[in-house]
Amino acid sequence: FTSETFSASAGEPLAFELDRTDLDFVLTTGTGSEQRTGVYVRDGSGNFIFFNDYVAHDGRNYGWRYNKSVGDDDDDPCGAGVNIPAFDGGKFDDRGAHRMKILANGETVKLYLDDVFGVEIPFAASSGISFGFGTYCDEAGNVAIGYFDNALVKGGSIPFVAQGNIDGYSVQDGNIVIEYTGTLKSAAEATGPYTPVAGAASPYSVTPAKAAEFFIAE
Secondary structure (H helix, E strand, C coil): CCCCCEECCCCCCEEEEEEEEEEEEECCCCCCCEEEEEEEEECCCCCEEEEEEEEECCCCCCEEEEEEECCCCCCCCCCCCEECHHHCCHHHCCCCCEEEEEEECCCEEEEEECCEEEEEEECCCCCCEEEEEEEEECCCCCEEEEEEEEEEEEECECCCCCCCEEEEEEEECCEEEEEEECCEEEECCCCCCCEECCCCCCCEEECCCCCCCEEEEC
C-alpha cells in the first residue's frame, strides 16, 4: 500500500492507475488452482475494495471482478466476488497487459480497465485513502507471480501536515530563549544529525555551555 494517504471529493476526485503487465503461475495442485492479481483502494478504517483478475483453469470463468469489505451485509472480502460484465471475454481475458484504474470521489469508486468503464461501487471515504496491489494463489504450494508497472496517483489532495518552525529567540539573564512550534531538535554541527531535545517546551531556555550547539524545529 502507499505510504501516504490521500483525500477525495466530488470536486477533487482521486485516481490510482497501474499496469498489470503479466501473470505467471505454476499449477502445483492441478487445473483447480486459482490466481488473482489486482489493485486496492482502502480507507483509514481498513475498509477496502479489491479490483482483480481472477483466473482459473478448469472451465470456471471468473475473469475481472471486485471484492469488498465495507461493513455491508453482502461483503465478500476473499470469496468469488462480483463479476464485472463489461470486462467479460474478448481482449480482457488474456492474462496480459492491462491498465487498471480506480477513481474515488468521496462517495463511490469507479473501476476502469484500459479506459473502459466497468462499475461504480459505494465507498464513502473522503480522507485517509491509500492504494495497493498484490498477487495471490488459492493454496499452499501453488505459485502465482504478478507483474506490475507505471503506478500513478493523481488528483485528490494530500492532507496538510503542519511543519515546525523557530518563531524567535532572545537573550535573558545570559540564557538563550527559543520560541518555536513543532519539535525542537539540536545538533553539535550545523549539518546534523539533529535529535529531539528531551523535555523541551516552548519557550525553551538554553544555558550556553558548549563550544557550539545548533537548533531546528520540525
